[in-house]
Amino acid sequence: MLQTARAVLEKDFRIELRTRDAISAALVFSILVLVVFNFALDVNTPEMRRLAAGFFWVAFAFAGTLALDRSFALEKESGAGRALALAPVDAGGIYLGKCAANAAFLFITQLVALPLFVIFFDVSIQRAGALAASFALGSIAFAAVGTLFSAVAANTRMRGLLLPILFLPLSVPALIASVETTSFALGNAEGPSFWFTLLVVYDVVFLTASVLVFEYVLEES
Amino acid sequence: MSAHALECERITKRYGRIAALNSVDVSVDPGECVAIFGRNGAGKTTLLHVAGSLIRNFDGEVRVFGQSRGDNGSDARRTTGLVLHETCLYDDLTAAENLRFFARLYQVSDAERRAGDVLARFELADRAQSVVRTLSRGMKQRLAIARAMVHRPRLLLMDEPFTGLDEPSSQTLVTVLREFVRDGGAVVLSTHDVERAFDVATRAIVLERGSLTLDRSLADVDAAAFRHAYWHVLFTGTARA
Amino acid sequence: MSRCKFAIFIDSMLFITMAAAMAMIFLYAPIESEMGIVQKIFYVHVPLAWNAFLGFAMVFYYSFRYLSTRNPRYDRRALSAAEVGVLFTTLVLITGPIWAKPVWGIWWTWDARLTLTLVLWLIYIGYLMLRRYIESPERRAVLAAVVGITGFIDVPLVYFAIRWWRTQHPQPVIAGGEGSGLDPAMAATLWVSVAAFTFLFLALFGRRLDVEVERSRRETERDAAEAAHAQGVRT
Numbered sequence: 112m113l114q115t116a117r118a119v120l121e122k123d124f125r126i127e128l129r130t131r132d133a134i135s136a137a138l139v140f141s142i143l144v145l146v147v148f149n150f151a152l153d154v155n156t157p158e159m160r161r162l163a164a165g166f167f168w169v170a171f172a173f174a175g176t177l178a179l180d181r182s183f184a185l186e187k188e189s190g191a192g193r194a195l196a197l198a199p200v201d202a203g204g205i206y207l208g209k210c211a212a213n214a215a216f217l218f219i220t221q222l223v224a225l226p227l228f229v230i231f232f233d234v235s236i237q238r239a240g241a242l243a244a245s246f247a248l249g250s251i252a253f254a255a256v257g258t259l260f261s262a263v264a265a266n267t268r269m270r271g272l273l274l275p276i277l278f279l280p281l282s283v284p285a286l287i288a289s290v291e292t293t294s295f296a297l298g299n300a301e302g303p304s305f306w307f308t309l310l311v312v313y314d315v316v317f318l319t320a321s322v323l324v325f326e327y328v329l330e331e332s
Numbered sequence: 333m334s335a336h337a338l339e340c341e342r343i344t345k346r347y348g349r350i351a352a353l354n355s356v357d358v359s360v361d362p363g364e365c366v367a368i369f370g371r372n373g374a375g376k377t378t379l380l381h382v383a384g385s386l387i388r389n390f391d392g393e394v395r396v397f398g399q400s401r402g403d404n405g406s407d408a409r410r411t412t413g414l415v416l417h418e419t420c421l422y423d424d425l426t427a428a429e430n431l432r433f434f435a436r437l438y439q440v441s442d443a444e445r446r447a448g449d450v451l452a453r454f455e456l457a458d459r460a461q462s463v464v465r466t467l468s469r470g471m472k473q474r475l476a477i478a479r480a481m482v483h484r485p486r487l488l489l490m491d492e493p494f495t496g497l498d499e500p501s502s503q504t505l506v507t508v509l510r511e512f513v514r515d516g517g518a519v520v521l522s523t524h525d526v527e528r529a530f531d532v533a534t535r536a537i538v539l540e541r542g543s544l545t546l547d548r549s550l551a552d553v554d555a556a557a558f559r560h561a562y563w564h565v566l567f568t569g570t571a572r573a
Numbered sequence: 574m575s576r577c578k579f580a581i582f583i584d585s586m587l588f589i590t591m592a593a594a595m596a597m598i599f600l601y602a603p604i605e606s607e608m609g610i611v612q613k614i615f616y617v618h619v620p621l622a623w624n625a626f627l628g629f630a631m632v633f634y635y636s637f638r639y640l641s642t643r644n645p646r647y648d649r650r651a652l653s654a655a656e657v658g659v660l661f662t663t664l665v666l667i668t669g670p671i672w673a674k675p676v677w678g679i680w681w682t683w684d685a686r687l688t689l690t691l692v693l694w695l696i697y698i699g700y701l702m703l704r705r706y707i708e709s710p711e712r713r714a715v716l717a718a719v720v721g722i723t724g725f726i727d728v729p730l731v732y733f734a735i736r737w738w739r740t741q742h743p744q745p746v747i748a749g750g751e752g753s754g755l756d757p758a759m760a761a762t763l764w765v766s767v768a769a770f771t772f773l774f775l776a777l778f779g780r781r782l783d784v785e786v787e788r789s790r791r792e793t794e795r796d797a798a799e800a801a802h803a804q805g806v807r808t
Contacts, residue, residue, distance in 0.1 A: 118436045126424045190418025197414060198437040199406040263716050267706035276702060277720060280695035281727045284734035305737050313730055320726055324719045327640055330388055349799050389711045
């Protein structure tokens, strides 16, 4: 299973390195959302600065769907996903590989967007370690559910349009926990242990569940 | 009991109202190359998809080298190579990367060398480092066939493999398939080109509206005679005695 | 036939318990001292919410059964449970604000239960939407089952996240939450009402399922007829 996951992960990385489709789309979109926030709400007040983590993750939840959508769109493009599904490998391995790639893409996008975020919202990073953990665990959470639902949505007539509708309600706990942990890292909240635990639990639960059900998503009728 | 390379028993597949396949029985032995003929929509593609376990919800049974295509048919998957209408390639990877990736999934031990070999076999060695998106249609088709063969399958299922190939490439494919069959492989391919099929096929079957209407060896007929019989089936709906 | 008898049983029980519940709500249960007459919506709101939740638990169970058996009957049940569940959730989301406005002075509060209900509603709306956009019945059943299972797994996580979030972000304290030291007459009324709405749920679920069974029966008949017709044309 891990061998398959590695092969799929390397394959997705190679494609991303060549095209930069997922990361550039997510990055540009998240910057756009941050800019729109700036005009919709006057963000340069002390109260708004306290909510900065929320803005960042909202931008991210929406931008992330673009990267996640791309993940299975590229499998559908020339039917390569069919060949992948037919290979004598464990579906769970394919899921883990794609999920790891997506989590990495989301994490990289966040790291690149971070300086802009700091500048736009005039926040200061109080606890760098907590911020890294928050980004990493949050990216895994979004990738865990998003990868599964990206594959589900790719099978429908609506394609990517259905992905946010399916995946955002389920990611509510991850979104809340990510906002709280990032907020803690920026020095705007206390008591992060519950939220870090919740993120870890969320990651473990959805990674396990998705590995178990993924074979049903891959098969064709 | 000698195992057939492919055995399809009473295959029925419906899409809602329409029966794409209606109780089709076919078996293919190692060393055989079977050409499927039939009009558009006769069920050729569906039959190949069922045989290749791309479609799993159907009535009847499919066995590959005696092994049932059950839920865990990983041996059956390993021995089958599939060429579809789509190229089944990643457009943003190079030809060599595509082959290496699939070789890895099939746990081919000498993935690197095997990928190089099939590329050379299909005269694509000089384009190994080209991204698939930049290849011509004929090259993509050759690469798609190479991909289906990279894991050394013993059964090849090919949906219109000659589409998009120019004359030299078609000849190459014919040579490759002849060698493959001579070495004990089995091939099932669908086509509209009777002459081309005669270059390589040992047997022909005709599907019509989901039913098998003709199944005959090509050893003792020539192309013209077969074409005559085929057209007779198409226009009268019955095979001549 | 047994399905028919069962339906008659459910319908009779629904009639009896619903009549009893209505009588108890309006004639027997005392008027709540602080909230007044509007509090009586509580006897509708809470049973609806519990049954909506029951519906989503059923979606989870039948989705799981479908994936392990591939029997389309479980898919039909999951669909029926989801539809009635969404209907009940919608009613919860309507009765909640009707109750909240006169009592708390606001239509909506991001309280754990209300928010969970809203998130559940969104998840199962997504489930029903997904079903509309997949042609193949088998694919539809399989993918819907995947969503039905993961959606339900998410419920406790959503609940804990929102509850903890509430404790960290204090909002105007709202008095008169349900369940705190209910008057015995009120408790009795609530239980009868829960029974009545459970039978309402089962009755609607059964009706919805009948429609689905009839539809698939017709589809099978039509397919058979057309297959026979095609056979006739060929020979």
